[in-house]
Amino acid sequence: MNKYLISCFSAAIYLTLALSPFQSFARSEYWNQRVSLFDKLPITSADIVFLGNSITDGGEFAELFNDENIKNRGINSDEISGVKERLSQITSGNPKKIFLLIGINDISHNLSVDEIAKRYDSLVKEIKEQTPSTKLYIQSIMPINNDYGRYKNLQGKESIVLKVNERLKSIADENNATFIDLFPALSDREGKLKREYTNDGLHLLGNGYKAWANHIKEYVIE
């Protein structure tokens, strides 16, 4: 065995030992920070979990709904596969409800509608299998507004968002989940995220969060 191989083995052993159960090298530092924090904060059967990416991460849902049982499990930049990877942290607590909002980063990464639908369906089936008692709400991907020109990888993808949302509706129907279309609450007449609700065409300002919260309130309190 030459020195190079020994070095490789040493590195592999070091990494294996150094890696905590919730440190994933495929994910960002921030993803690992959040997931390791969530690992210290177990979900209970009284909880309502908001699960998703930066749009969820940036919210303060316990405050918006004045309900301390609402837990933020959003991670900036997360995608369907990232949510699936960390799913057991949430499902192991058999929460009362999950509000899922994920997929815009998968679109940004140029996955096809079929591939996104396949991954999403697999995620939903895992949720249903791991925690059948949980009410699952599948939220549509929110409208985007490319007038801001801020996100190059979302340019021209308005129709992809709509196509993915059609598939999410079918996935909800097929898997006994509730589909919530967020477009009526957030889009203008042209189907773009309302200018008053955003400053970058993707993320929400405070009144955007309020409009979202108002739109889903009936499902949160039902």
Add this chain to the structure above:
Amino acid sequence: MNKYLISCFSAAIYLTLALSPFQSFARSEYWNQRVSLFDKLPITSADIVFLGNSITDGGEFAELFNDENIKNRGINSDEISGVKERLSQITSGNPKKIFLLIGINDISHNLSVDEIAKRYDSLVKEIKEQTPSTKLYIQSIMPINNDYGRYKNLQGKESIVLKVNERLKSIADENNATFIDLFPALSDREGKLKREYTNDGLHLLGNGYKAWANHIKEYVIE
């Protein structure tokens, strides 16, 4: 008045009209998103506010302390001047307590120890003036660990962190605030942020958040 001037005036008027009270062009899109959300979530006199930058932003303090009155008012990348700019959102509610953790980004931006102390003192005096009934806890800047080599603008600045912390202790003493040194909870024998608590030398993993929460618990519940 030539056409150029008219264009300039038109642009200025447009910007003035378009700018909501909490949209600051000097700040990031994310800063404006968070501040506009906080504007919709008024602080009350029963609240305990965690106020700071990304280290606060990434936490879930209501969960860590099992106290729904704890509110997260952290914003990724924020600095002393940013906190001062959005201070009235918090002080107007006369919260019970404020836990302040800010300054590492000012160090990263190469401000001198004197300038940081001056800005911090001014911030503290504003807090005390705007909400004298609030108990103010000034937390030391956390130890950093440059072994990760992740943050180039923090390389070699361990001694600056210590010097700023000495000044924060004096500022707390002079302004009737409580100083909390976070080093005993988070640093190794060499004064570095413990490797087990971080994956980038600056931000906390879940066990880092737990160690921090455990260290300040007596002040949160007192």
